[in-house]
Amino acid sequence: MKTAAALVIGNELLSGKIADQNLVVLARTLRAAGVLLRRANTILDELDVIAAEVRVLASTHDWLFTSGGVGPTHDDVTIEGVARAFDVPVVTSPILADLLRSHYGERLTEGHLLMARIPEGARLVSGESLVWPVVVMQNVWVLPGVPEIFQAKQPFIRAELTGGTPFVSFAVLTTLDEGQLKPMLDRVVDEHRDVAIGSYPRWSDPEYRTRLTFDGILEDQVRAARDAFAQSLPAGTIVRLE
Template identity: 40%
Template sequence: MRERSCALVVVGNEILSGKVQDSNAYFAARELRKIGVALSRIATIPDELDLIAGEVAYCSRNFDFVITSGGVGPTHDDLTMEGVARAFKRRLVMNPVLEALVREHFRERSLDAGLRMAQVPEGAVLNDAGDIRFPTVQIENVYVLPGIPQLFEAKLRGLSSRFATDPYFMRAIYLSANEGAIAEHLNECMRNFPELMLGSYPRIGDPDYRVKLTLESKNAEYLERAFRHLMRLLPADAVVKTE
């Protein structure tokens, strides 16, 4: 089964200070999972060049691809593009396609600031962003996305076909028992199916169930065998429903 790993680097003092609630990480995790990609790391870092460069360089080396969120506008604290350039030891250069878009979009009084958005790491390529006018900048295996959720989500969807790999299959079991009562059954299942991704999620105050189990694999047949095995282990009267 084909595996692909991704890291998400969220850039912004506003996220770390609680001024803005980040939704891009949650969206990315769900969307990437749908197309078979494992989001293996989420790093939230401030608007500091060295920290951006260091995190991007680390993630680029250790994951199949990297997505950044935030820090790509026209203001003084939009440092992501320069940080990515520093990660690859490249200089920033004016991209003529982006420059033309900026000149068309920005009024004369704000043009100088807007032209910051046309500077990209040397050697970067542009990817079509669907309905979004500004294309997505890619340098090596790093894709630089804006932090505004509506734009981030649209651009990630536009890129999904190039990221997609073999999908995950999942089954779910809802239980009235608590985790302590089923822990040994879960351990036994994992001993027999070590490649299974098995998650246990307690639910407090829900009258319908107390624990939700998720079983995942990229091998549908392996998943079904693990599911049937676990169902035989669990107390029948504790199973509320399955999916």
């Protein structure tokens, strides 16, 4: 199975100004593509840290997706960080420069043109519905932090990451708490090693006390684990199967 990492870049996320909205979006794209997202590191707008993280994460995962730091201002250092990680210079893409010229026309400034910078050797991924391409340097996708734009790029990731088997996920919602259901859960975990099983307590939810999730690649296997667990619960303690 292919693996991926995310590198989420931005002081605003670590200073409590905003909560990240992009990781869950990327995670769902990768689940549908059958790619295992193994970690997401959130860091500050620091060139040397970005470069070091990209170097490590890109070399230890099949794909790396960065989020944030791609505008024209002083705190946008992701492109330079990715270039440094691959030991290449930052160059101006003629294609992106043309796009900027036709978008801004007479209002174009030198500042705007900085958005045409790419690591040397990067490719541009675009499609009919995408005005602004995605910059991809080897196995590193450089995505913008603005949630609406980050979201808009997802179909292009999905279109390139073919060949994987999508994950499937089932669930059991129960009125038992984790301490009560643990013996039954442990048995199913032991007997269904190929299924990733998670247990999530709810806090003051009137409907159910714990959600058990069953995830994997082979639908029959995942469903069998879910059903085995459900059948092991005492009568009347299951709220719902999903």
